[in-house]
Amino acid sequence: xxxxxxxxxxxxxxxxxxxxxxxxxxxxxxxxxxxxxxxxxxxxxxxxxxxxxxxxxxxxxxxxxxxxxxxxxxxxxxxxxxxxxxxxxxxxxxxxxxxxxxxxxxxxxxxxxxxxxxxxxxxxxxxxxxxxxxxxxxxxxxxxxxxxxxxxxxxxxxxxxxxxxxxxxxxxxxxxxxxxxxxxxxxxxxxxxxxxxxxxxxxxxxxxxxxxxxxxxxxxxxxxxxxxxxxxxxxxxxxxxxxxxxxxxxxxxxxxxxxxxxxxxxxxxxxxxxxxxxxxxxxxxxxxxxxxxxxxxxxxxxxxxxxxxxxxxxxxxxxxxxxxxxxxxxxxxxxxxxxxxxxxxxxxxxxxxxxxxxxxxxxxxxxxxxxxxxxxxxxxxxxxxxxxxxxxxxxxxxxxxxxxxxx
Amino acid sequence: xxxxxxxxxxxxxxxxxxxxxxxxxxxxxxxxxxxxxxxxxxxxxxxxxxxxxxxxxxxxxxxxxxxxxxxxxxxxxxxxxxxxxxxxxxxxxxxxxxxxxxxxxxxxxxxxxxxxxxxxxxxxxxxxxxxxxxxxxxxxxxxxxxxxxxxxxxxxxxxxxxxxxxxxxxxxxxxxxxxxxxxxxxxxxxxxxxxxxxxxxxxxxxxxxxxxxxxxxxxxxxxxxxxxxxxxxxxxxxxxxxxxxxxxx
Numbered sequence: 091x092x093x094x095x096x097x098x099x100x101x102x103x104x105x106x107x108x109x110x111x112x113x114x115x116x117x118x119x120x121x122x123x124x125x126x127x128x129x130x131x132x133x134x135x136x137x138x139x140x141x142x143x144x145x146x147x148x149x150x151x152x153x154x155x156x157x158x159x160x161x162x163x164x165x166x167x168x169x170x171x172x173x174x175x176x177x178x179x180x181x182x183x184x185x186x187x188x189x190x191x192x193x194x195x196x197x198x199x200x201x202x203x204x205x206x207x208x209x210x211x212x213x214x215x216x217x218x219x220x221x222x223x224x225x226x227x228x229x230x231x232x233x234x235x236x237x238x239x240x241x242x243x244x245x246x247x248x249x250x251x252x253x254x255x256x257x258x259x260x261x262x263x264x265x266x267x268x269x270x271x272x273x274x275x276x277x278x279x280x281x282x283x284x285x286x287x288x289x290x291x292x293x294x295x296x297x298x299x300x301x302x303x304x305x306x307x308x309x310x311x312x313x314x315x316x317x318x319x320x321x322x323x324x325x326x327x328x329x330x331x332x333x334x335x336x337x338x339x340x341x342x343x344x345x346x347x348x349x350x351x352x353x354x355x356x357x358x359x360x361x362x363x364x365x366x367x368x369x370x371x372x373x374x375x376x377x378x379x380x381x382x383x384x385x386x387x388x389x390x391x392x393x394x395x396x397x398x399x400x401x402x403x404x405x406x407x408x409x410x411x412x413x414x415x416x417x418x419x420x421x422x423x424x425x426x427x428x429x430x431x432x433x434x435x436x437x438x439x440x441x442x443x444x445x446x447x448x449x450x451x452x453x454x455x456x457x458x459x460x461x462x463x464x465x466x467x468x469x470x471x472x473x474x475x476x477x478x479x480x481x482x483x484x485x486x487x488x489x490x491x492x493x494x495x496x497x
Numbered sequence: 498x499x500x501x502x503x504x505x506x507x508x509x510x511x512x513x514x515x516x517x518x519x520x521x522x523x524x525x526x527x528x529x530x531x532x533x534x535x536x537x538x539x540x541x542x543x544x545x546x547x548x549x550x551x552x553x554x555x556x557x558x559x560x561x562x563x564x565x566x567x568x569x570x571x572x573x574x575x576x577x578x579x580x581x582x583x584x585x586x587x588x589x590x591x592x593x594x595x596x597x598x599x600x601x602x603x604x605x606x607x608x609x610x611x612x613x614x615x616x617x618x619x620x621x622x623x624x625x626x627x628x629x630x631x632x633x634x635x636x637x638x639x640x641x642x643x644x645x646x647x648x649x650x651x652x653x654x655x656x657x658x659x660x661x662x663x664x665x666x667x668x669x670x671x672x673x674x675x676x677x678x679x680x681x682x683x684x685x686x687x688x689x690x691x692x693x694x695x696x697x698x699x700x701x702x703x704x705x706x707x708x709x710x711x712x713x714x715x716x717x718x719x720x721x722x723x724x725x726x727x728x729x730x731x732x733x734x735x736x737x738x739x740x741x742x743x744x745x746x
Binding site (some may be wrong): 382 | 594615
């Protein structure tokens with residue numbers, strides 16, 4: 091039996107692929123080191139990096155990119171790119187602002203209706219771009235670059251160049267301002283439920299594999315993962331509930347935009363790992379011809395990926411608009427570059443076929459930590475952006491060097 | 498003579514101005530290996546892709562045996578062909594290199610339970626099929642680009658044998674293999690023929706073709722040059738047909 095399909099590396103037979111695990115573990119280590127360094131550099135001043143206040147702020151600052159980055163991972167995995175997300179975010183955010191702001195500038199609609207219309211606009215714009223790319227064969231780089239121009243200037247035109255606001259109080263909750271957190275009690279409920287579900291899924295998965303007679307990770311590894319998850323969820327809850335609200339004096343709890351971002355990331359993680367749609371996105375990225383020969387509806391999947399990206403741009407647009415309360419015409423300018431950068435730092439390959447939602451989430455956190463830490467240290471903006479650029483290049487070279495596909 | 502498993506009648510296919518297939522007729526019986534030979538660009542791969550449901554021909558028809566008669570079928574996608582028991586191992590294996598063996602074996606036919614992919618049952622089933630083709634993989638959960646040529650071949654074959662196929666199409670199944678692995682694939686082809694499958698084989702190796710086939714069809718320029726019985730012909734005759742583009746007899 092062995093003679094027919096011998097293992098190409100005699101003697102070595104890895105039972106579990108550590109590829110993406112080790113990559114994400116590495117990103118975690120980088121993030122930890124970064125936080126430690128920033129904390130040490132800011133020890134002597136009133137606002138330290140690892141203080142509940144700063145970490146709470148960091149979470150809100152990461153939210154918008156975190157909402158977008160999962161969609162971008164799927165776009166890039168499918169061998170496409172979307173340069174229009176910043177502009178689409180600006181356009182949909184502006185539309186939602188105009189619809190809910192009071193006349194004469196706005197329409198004065200109730201904000202949930204404005205939000206719904208904005209989300210539909212985003213989804214529609216994404217689907218349209220996807221259609222042009224998948225069915226009419228236009229390259230995604232060009233289509234979405236055109237989208238970048240069109241949506242940015244459409245935002246300017248519908249607002250007649252003005253900054254639009256104020257937005258309604260209910261809508262502002264999405265931005266995580268003073269009213270935009272869920273408080274200590276609900277934060278505890280949400281966090282503990284999420285932890286319970288995660289652990290249940292982990293151990294149930296192990297039990298299912300054992301019942302089918304399949305190989306499982308060593309028991310101590312799963313135990314270690316359990317402890318680690320408990321630690322992460324616990325610290326998260328502690329940080330969120332330790333930053334006091336200026337009026338009530340109680341902990342603020344999880345900001346709504348962070349809740350939205352986490353929800354989006356969990357959903358996309360599940361979609362990418364555990365659904366047919368996700369499987370097809372990766373198959374198309376790995377070998378488009380094989381996907382076609384396997385009967386996968388390649389074009390439909392591509393259109394849906396762009397539709398998803400457009401919807402997420404609108405969702406992020408709502409959050410960003412609510413954060414600002416007054417929406418400027420330039421909202422989201424260059425944001426697509428930060429999103430792509432976060433995906434690349436998170437291990438997504440622009441060649442397509444590889445990248446994880448979890449990695450990209452860590453990438454987004456690393457990028458915003460860098461920015462936040464450098465601001466705390468008082469580094470000027472020019473140096474911040476220069477350093478971000480260097481980090482991006484290092485990440486790209488690292489990916490190319492150590493994760494080169496062997497074909 | 499019994500009804501064939503599959504029959505193609507005057508199948509024509511154009512890509513823009515290019516006449517890729519010109520009135521190709523072909524049939525395949527139970528327990529038969531019917532080979533397609535010819536130069537590159539003769540239309541062999543295009544033709545089997547019509548049988549596999551990848552391309553839809555503009556003219557002609559495809560008939561399948563159903564019960565005691567032949568019935569015309571139209572394939573809108575490879576899944577339609579698979580539904581009728583036609584499985585294909587494509588040239589270059591057509592694997593998604595970034596996905597693992599389980600995902601490749603089930604690609605396009607994933608099992609879903611409660612909205613989620615049923616990974617456990619797919620892995621169990623994939624392991625069973627891979628054992629049947631005699632494959633020994635280091636792990637079913639590494640991306641297949643980390644596997645050797647023979648192991649990748651095993652994944653492609655397992656993919657085709659996952660369901661009860663009636664017709665198996667193999668496009669250059671041994672092109673990337675060493676002599677030992679080639680011999681095992683040939684053994685597998687013979688075993689499957691014994692089980693009653695009809696096998697369409699594309700190969701450039703005339704020695705292998707004569708070794709395995711019951712009948713051989715020669716193609717050139719999108720047309721069928723002629724069909725011979727392997728036991729009544731020889732390599733020189735078939736080579737002559739490939740080169741000249743016409744049958745001697």
